Structures are given as C-alpha cells and as structure tokens.
Amino acid sequence: xxxxxxxxPVAVTASQEYTAxxxxxxxxxxxxxxxxxxxxxxxxxxxxxPTSAYDLRDMLLERxxxxxxxxxxxVLECLEANGLVHRLLTRPGGVVRCQLPSEDxxxxxxxxxxxxxxxxxxxxxxxxELHCPGVGPLIAYAEKESGYTVQTHYLEFAGLCPQCxxx
Amino acid sequence: xxxxxxxxPVAVTASQEYTAxxxxxxxxxxxxxxxxxxxxxxxxxxxxxPTSAYDLRDMLLERxxxxxxxxxxxVLECLEANGLVHRLLTRPGGVVRCQLPSEDxxxxxxxxxxxxxxxxxxxxxxxxELHCPGVGPLIAYAEKESGYTVQTHYLEFAGLCPQCxxx
DNA sequence: ATCATTGCAAACCGTTTGCAGCCTT
DNA sequence: AAGGCTGCAAACGGTTTGCAATGAT
Numbered sequence: 376x377x378x379x380x381x382x383x384p385v386a387v388t389a390s391q392e393y394t395a396x397x398x399x400x401x402x403x404x405x406x407x408x409x410x411x412x413x414x415x416x417x418x419x420x421x422x423x424x425p426t427s428a429y430d431l432r433d434m435l436l437e438r439x440x441x442x443x444x445x446x447x448x449x450v451l452e453c454l455e456a457n458g459l460v461h462r463l464l465t466r467p468g469g470v471v472r473c474q475l476p477s478e479d480x481x482x483x484x485x486x487x488x489x490x491x492x493x494x495x496x497x498x499x500x501x502x503x504e505l506h507c508p509g510v511g512p513l514i515a516y517a518e519k520e521s522g523y524t525v526q527t528h529y530l531e532f533a534g535l536c537p538q539c540x541x542x
Numbered sequence: 543x544x545x546x547x548x549x550x551p552v553a554v555t556a557s558q559e560y561t562a563x564x565x566x567x568x569x570x571x572x573x574x575x576x577x578x579x580x581x582x583x584x585x586x587x588x589x590x591x592p593t594s595a596y597d598l599r600d601m602l603l604e605r606x607x608x609x610x611x612x613x614x615x616x617v618l619e620c621l622e623a624n625g626l627v628h629r630l631l632t633r634p635g636g637v638v639r640c641q642l643p644s645e646d647x648x649x650x651x652x653x654x655x656x657x658x659x660x661x662x663x664x665x666x667x668x669x670x671e672l673h674c675p676g677v678g679p680l681i682a683y684a685e686k687e688s689g690y691t692v693q694t695h696y697l698e699f700a701g702l703c704p705q706c707x708x709x
Numbered sequence: 710a711t712c713a714t715t716g717c718a719a720a721c722c723g724t725t726t727g728c729a730g731c732c733t734t
Numbered sequence: 735a736a737g738g739c740t741g742c743a744a745a746c747g748g749t750t751t752g753c754a755a756t757g758a759t
C-alpha cells in the first residue's frame with residue numbers, strides 16, 4: 376500500500392481541517408479522545424493517498440508512536456462508521472481519509488454510503504474524490520434494463536493522475 | 543456466499559451453452575480436460591449467483607466429488623484468466639460465471655477486463671450482467687473533472703432482483 | 710467511579726507456495 | 735514420454751475475538 380513514487384503531503388490547512396472535522400464528529404458522538412485515535416487521525420490527515428492498517432502502524436513507528444495493530448483496525452472501523460474514511464474496493468484493506476464533505480453536509484442521495492467516488496493513481500497512489508452526477512442516469516438505465524431495484528452502487532476509477540500522466 | 547433464499551437453477555440450455563463454451567475456450571488454449579475442471583465448470587454452469595472456492599468445494603462434496611481447495615483456487619484462476627468467470631469486487635473471493643459473450647466476441651472497449659458490469663441481488667444472491675453504454679461519458683466526465691487518465695473502472699450494483707423486489 | 714478503549718495472545722479465515730506424484734495429451 | 739495438473743502440507747497475510755488492564759470522562 377505504501378506509495379512507490381513520492382507524493383507531496385497535503386497542504387497544512389487541508390490537513391488541519393481534517394483533524395478538526397474528525398474530532399468534531401467523534402466528540403459529537405460521545406467518542407473519547409485517545410492517544411491512538413489522535414495518532415491515526417493525524418497520520419491520515421497528512422496522507423493524500425490510500426493506506427492500510429499496517430502502513431499506519433509503520434508510519435506511527437517512524438514517529439516513535441506505537442499502536443497495536445488491533446487498535447488500528449478498531450480505530451479505522453470507528454472512523455469508517457463515522458464517515459471519516461473510505462474503504463477502497465480495489466485494494467483490499469485500503470482506506471483513504473474522506474476529503475469531501477460528508478453526506479450530512481451534501482445531499483446527493485445517489486449512494487447509500489458516500490455520494491462521491493474515488494480515482495486512484497496507479498503510479499503514485501494518489502487519490503482524488505469526485506462527485507459523479509452521471510451516476511444517477513446510469514443507475515436508472517441499469518434498473519430499466521434489468522428490472523432490478525438498485526440499492527447501492529460501487530464505482531472506482533484507476534488510472535494516472537495529472538502529474539504521473541506526463542512522465 | 544451461499545444463497546439465503548432459494549434461487550432457481552439456470553435453464554438447461556443456458557447451462558449447456560456455458561460448459562460448451564468453456565471447453566471450447568480451454569481446448570483452444572491447449573488446456574487439459576481434467577476431472578476437477580469438469581466438476582467446477584459444471585457446477586458454475588448450474589449456478590446463477592455468485593459462489594466462492596469453498597462454496598464450490600461443498601457443492602462438489604454434496605455430489606460425492608472431492609476436489610482439493612487448492613485445486614479449486616487454481617481452476618478458478620484459470621477460468622478467470624480465460625474470461626469464463628468474473629470476480630466480484632464487493633464480495634471478496636466471490637466469483638460468477640460470465641453469462642454474456644466474452645470480449646473477444648463483443649467490442650466495447652470500455653473496460654480493460656470485461657465490457658460489462660454486474661448486478662447482485664442482496665436477497666437471493668442472483669446475478670445479472672449488463673452492458674452499460676453510459677459508462678463511457680461518465681469516464682470522460684471523471685477525466686475532465688480530475689485531470690486523471692482513467693485506465694480502468696470498477697462498477698458493481700447491489701439491490702433487489704425483479705422477483706425479490708415484490709416480496 | 711464508570712465504562713469506553715486499549716494491548717496482548719491467540720484464533721481464524723481465505724489464499725498462496727513448494728513439491729512429489731498422477732494423468733491428459 | 736513429457737509436462738500440465740492435482741493433492742497434500744505447510745506457510746502466509748490480513749483480520750477478528752476474548753479478556754484483563756488502562757485511561758478518558
């Protein structure tokens with residue numbers, strides 16, 4: 376899951392925005408502010424691309440902060456349940472922190488999970504989130520064609536980000 | 543992976559079509575006609591919904607045909623490599639036999655893997671495959687919006703099939 | 710003081726690898 | 735006869751569970 380070619384860390388402001396939002400959400404749900412959660416949220420905030428539980432453990436170790444792998448799994452589970460990380464379909468165990476506003480804030484009802492989709496760069500492992508207005512009609516088409524009632528859809532793109540495209 | 547509510551087996555003709563096609567493909571590639579392959583292909587042919595390696599092993603056991611789990615993995619790998627089964631994104635380890643013509647036969651270049659997508663019924667585990675002409679524009683939109691070059695996309699629908707919708 | 714959360718150990722599950730022997734071609 | 739394919743054993747990696755100890759509120 377670790378990126379092969381380097382990927383610039385997020386601008387400080389965006390990073391701070393994420394941690395602030397994360398703590399706001401957790402606090403609102405009565406969840407406690409613990410050291411492992413702090414370390415993991417901070418790590419996610421600095422990362423643009425996908426990570427995994429073991430990646431995060433290694434990141435923390437580099438900072439001389441140790442967290443048990445089990446705890447990391449549980450924290451990620453908690454963050455996912457609160458809309459603070461995505462799980463990637465195409466990379467088992469892969470997670471990305473959510474960059475776009477959560478579904479509380481935006482009201483595209485397209486997806487039962489998050490109303491946006493993910494582009495992953497095959498080269499630098501960067502991730503970009505995207506609202507896809509075209510998905511609605513696509514679902515309508517699928518329903519008409521198949522007779523199914525579509526409850527959820529999973530859509531993920533893989534390719535090259537603008538920087539890596541030019542290499 | 544085993545279906546909860548019953549799902550009618552495929553019509554005999556469709557089932558025979560699949561086995562015939564499978565053997566044709568395998569023979570063409572110089573692959574051998576072995577007992578485990580026969581059992582697995584037959585099992586897949588009778589199944590409409592998704593299965594897994596262990597599901598297949600159990601199916602074979604019920605028919606008093608034993609195949610090692612490792613062999614089943616290897617046969618599935620082989621069938622996938624030859625376009626005879628899909629792997630499901632949303633159900634790790636899940637596979638479905640391909641119902642639609644393979645990409646040799648149709649020429650939608652939309653997906654690097656298969657040019658069709660999958661609808662899974664959450665209730666009966668049935669699966670339907672679908673061509674999605676709308677995906678092209680969606681990719682174009684994603685590329686324009688993000689600056690990415692999209693190489694592959696993954697799209698899967700989950701919902702209720704026509705029968706289960708009315709329950 | 711209470712109860713959520715952590716850490717450790719161990720189980721668990723699906724999947725993969727190495728290798729000897731078998732069976733299709 | 736040759737070598738693709740199978741079966742067995744064992745390793746593997748990621749994920750989960752149980753339980754006692756810790757620590758946030």
